[in-house]
Amino acid sequence: MAQREAMRDSATRPRTRAGGRRSRAASGQADCQSATGCQPAPHKTASIIGAVWAFAVLLALPLLASDTIKLRSGGKTIDLPIERYVAAVVAGEGGVLKSPAARQALAIAARSYAVRMRGRHSADGYDFCDTTHCQRADLAAITPAIEAAAAQTARQLLWYNGSVAYTPYSRDCGGRTEDAAALWPEQAAPYLRSQLDPYCVRAGSLKWQWTADPVKTAAALLRAGLRTPARLENIALTERTPSGRARTLVLSGSGESLRVSAGSFHAAVGREIGWNTVQSERYEVRGLTFQGTGSGHGIGLCQRGADQMGAEGHSYRDILGFYYPGTAVGATSRGISWQRLGGDSITLMTTQPDRDGEVLALAQTLLTALSRRTGWPAPPGIEIRAYPTLDAFRDATGEPGWVAAHTDGRRVHLQPVSLLRARGALESVLRHELLHLLMEAQAAPNLPLWFREGLVEQLNRGNAAAGSDTPADSALRQTADAKEARRAYAQASAAVQTLVQRYGEGTVLGWVRTGLPAEVTKASASQPATKSK
Ligand SMILES: [Zn+2]
Ligand SMILES: [Zn+2]
Ligand SMILES: [Zn+2]
Numbered sequence: 001m002a003q004r005e006a007m008r009d010s011a012t013r014p015r016t017r018a019g020g021r022r023s024r025a026a027s028g029q030a031d032c033q034s035a036t037g038c039q040p041a042p043h044k045t046a047s048i049i050g051a052v053w054a055f056a057v058l059l060a061l062p063l064l065a066s067d068t069i070k071l072r073s074g075g076k077t078i079d080l081p082i083e084r085y086v087a088a089v090v091a092g093e094g095g096v097l098k099s100p101a102a103r104q105a106l107a108i109a110a111r112s113y114a115v116r117m118r119g120r121h122s123a124d125g126y127d128f129c130d131t132t133h134c135q136r137a138d139l140a141a142i143t144p145a146i147e148a149a150a151a152q153t154a155r156q157l158l159w160y161n162g163s164v165a166y167t168p169y170s171r172d173c174g175g176r177t178e179d180a181a182a183l184w185p186e187q188a189a190p191y192l193r194s195q196l197d198p199y200c201v202r203a204g205s206l207k208w209q210w211t212a213d214p215v216k217t218a219a220a221l222l223r224a225g226l227r228t229p230a231r232l233e234n235i236a237l238t239e240r241t242p243s244g245r246a247r248t249l250v251l252s253g254s255g256e257s258l259r260v261s262a263g264s265f266h267a268a269v270g271r272e273i274g275w276n277t278v279q280s281e282r283y284e285v286r287g288l289t290f291q292g293t294g295s296g297h298g299i300g301l302c303q304r305g306a307d308q309m310g311a312e313g314h315s316y317r318d319i320l321g322f323y324y325p326g327t328a329v330g331a332t333s334r335g336i337s338w339q340r341l342g343g344d345s346i347t348l349m350t351t352q353p354d355r356d357g358e359v360l361a362l363a364q365t366l367l368t369a370l371s372r373r374t375g376w377p378a379p380p381g382i383e384i385r386a387y388p389t390l391d392a393f394r395d396a397t398g399e400p401g402w403v404a405a406h407t408d409g410r411r412v413h414l415q416p417v418s419l420l421r422a423r424g425a426l427e428s429v430l431r432h433e434l435l436h437l438l439m440e441a442q443a444a445p446n447l448p449l450w451f452r453e454g455l456v457e458q459l460n461r462g463n464a465a466a467g468s469d470t471p472a473d474s475a476l477r478q479t480a481d482a483k484e485a486r487r488a489y490a491q492a493s494a495a496v497q498t499l500v501q502r503y504g505e506g507t508v509l510g511w512v513r514t515g516l517p518a519e520v521t522k523a524s525a526s527q528p529a530t531k532s533k
Contacts, residue, residue: 069114070126071137077126085128085137086111087150092136093169094146094303099310102303103149105319108329109167109301110135111150112158116166158320159334160191160327161351162392167324168192169301174282174294175201177323182241183263183297191324192300194243199305199312199322205293206304210277212288214253217269221251224268226260229253235285237262245281245298300324333392338385345378351388356417359386362427367434374459374509379441382434384412390419402482404429407436431460444515448524449473451516453489454496455508466501467494470524495524 069085071078080088089110090103097103113135118127120134128134158165166187168180180192214232221228233253241247246262266278283292301323309319317329328334341348343360346367350356363384371378387393390401397406397413404425406413412433420426435456443452450470471488478484499508499520511517516524 069118069128071128071130072121072124072126073130073137073139080139082111082114083150083154084139085114087142087147088130088137088139089114089135090146090149091141091143092130092138093132095138095141097303097307097310099307100145100149101310101314101316101319102306103146104153104316105301105306105310105323106169106303107149107153108156108158108316108320109169111153111156112164112167115157116164153316155331156329157331158324158327158329160189160324162333162336162388165189165191165324165327167301168297168299169303169323170294170296170298171302172200172206172280172293172295172304173197173298173302174205174280174292176243176282176298177300177302178241178243178245178281178298180299182243182245182247183299191326194241195325197302197305199308200294200302203304203308203311206279206295208276208279208290208292208295210279210290212269212277212290213273214288216273217288220268220272221260221265223272224264226264226268227258228260229256229258232288235288235290237283237285241281243282243298246283246285247281249285332395333389336388336392345380346382346384349383349385352386356386359384359414359417359426359430363430363434366427366431367438370431370434370438370459374435374438376438376442376512378438379410382410382412382437384414384430386414386417388416390415400479400482402485403479405433407433410437412437428460432456435459439512442513444511444513446515447512448516448521449476450488450492450495450524451511454492454494455512457489457493458496458500461493465494466498467491468498468523470495 067082068079069082071080071085071088086107090097090107093110094103094106097106114128117134120128128137130137158167166180166189168187175197177195177197179188179194181188182194212232212235218228218230218232228251231253232251234251236250236252237246237248238250238259239246239248249260249262249265251258251260262281266281269277278290278292280292280294280296280298282294282298283290285291301319306319306323309322310316314322320327320329336351338349338351339353341350341353341357341360343364346360346363348356348360348363350359367378367382370376385396387396393399393413393415394401397403399406404415404420412430414420414429414433417426420429436452439452439456448470450473453476454470469491471491475484475488476492496508511520
């Protein structure tokens with residue numbers, strides 16, 4: 001049995017999904033037909049709230065194959081289909097890769113980055129620039145092999161705990177990857193910790209050496225707004241990150257010593273003198289001479305190592321699993337680690353207990369109040385699942401984005417609490433689903449769908465205009481057309497309102513247990529909506 005509640009779909013776009021989701025959708029329908037299921041119920045909303053919702057939903061929706069990226073390139077903004085953008089990034093960032101598996105792994109990392117970071121330059125009117133600030137993208141360098149890597153992994157993303165993972169990568173980690181926490185604390189993640197990389201070592205990590213010219217280097221530092229001794233005589237490495245990379249340097253000369261972050265030093269020298277000077281933070285420095293290994297920041301996927309893994313027969317899944325441990329590859333969300341919060345009669349499953357915890361208290365309060373009003377006792381074992389992302393919700397329930405919640409048995413699946421709250425819909429959605437739970441625990445087996453949905457809406461909101469038509473089950477059940485669903489639900493609610501006016505709420509509530517009286521069944525059976533098949 002499935003009870004659902006619908007939301008406006010003004011913001012959501014129809015999505016085509018991979019096979020996994022379709023089969024889930026199909027099984028959801030089977031639930032519904034095999035028992036006494038009911039379907040999307042529309043909630044009327046003020047358009048201003050709809051607009052806020054639209055924003056929130058767009059933020060939460062992953063990209064689709066049909067979506068486009070606004071790329072800033074050569075002074076122009078161009079719209080690129082996502083897979084074209086992915087190919088351009090594999091060409092721009094991974095042109096040296098030889099193994100198909102490494103190209104495929106990079107394509108998934110590049111796509112995940114695009115989905116997660118989309119709109120990085122939204123203030124400037126586009127999504128991404130084509131430099132390493134975002135991802136280097138080079139349309140002219142796309143080869144058939146690169147195009148194939150994008151196509152073979154089309155729509156696949158890297159997931160962690162139900163959300164798209166943050167997927168940095170660099171050229172060559174030199175034998176040990178860096179912890180994201182060391183460079184970008186806000187991007188720290190369990191799958192971005194420092195680890196040994198035997199693969200790039202086996203492939204022969206880059207070894208480089210560079211001696212700083214004191215005059216040019218001091219000038220570069222000054223142009224970058226950094227302080228430097230007038231006469232640069234010595235550079236000392238005084239602090240390292242946990243992976244052993246340089247964190248802080250002390251520049252000395254002319255009797256003074258100045259601290260500078262290794263990252264700022266690297267950026268200033270790279271921009272002003274060239275990127276073939278200091279190539280990574282993995283170095284020793286003596287006097288003014290740097291000796292280092294690797295190239296790039298070293299966080300996440302190491303391209304040299306990935307290429308070696310591919311050459312040794314590993315798949316792109318192996319490569320992604322090695323460089324982003326604990327993540328999962330898929331077209332839809334993967335790997336939610338639930339935490340259980342226990343209440344008196346409701347259990348809340350969440351990935352963010354701090355944030356979603358108050359939903360449990362709210363649901364308890366609502367359940368008690370609704371049970372008192374209807375006289376229906378709360379069944380044991382109610383579970384509410386608050387999904388971390390819209391995509392995770394849709395993947396688990398097979399529902400379109402305009403459906404806010406979904407109940408099967410005693411389990412309520414909720415869209416992310418933050419989204420429902422942003423739309424001002426959280427309480428109403430919870431009430432709707434809890435009313436279904438209370439009702440279904442007593443409902444007569446032949447209670448019609450329109451009556452169940454109409455009564456829930458009446459009890460939840462009341463005051464619908466009265467009406468006499470009852471919607472067809474098929475109109476309530478379908479999930480293809482949000483407008484039709486809203487119309488059908490409004491009709492069901494109006495039909496129940498008419499019954500409440502004629503017979504009184506107490507009598508109508510009693511019919512949940514006894515079934516509808518013959519006079520009501522006959523009247524609704526003669527309605528045009530049910531007749532037209
Ligand atoms: Zn419903
Ligand atoms: Zn950028
Ligand atoms: Zn490496």
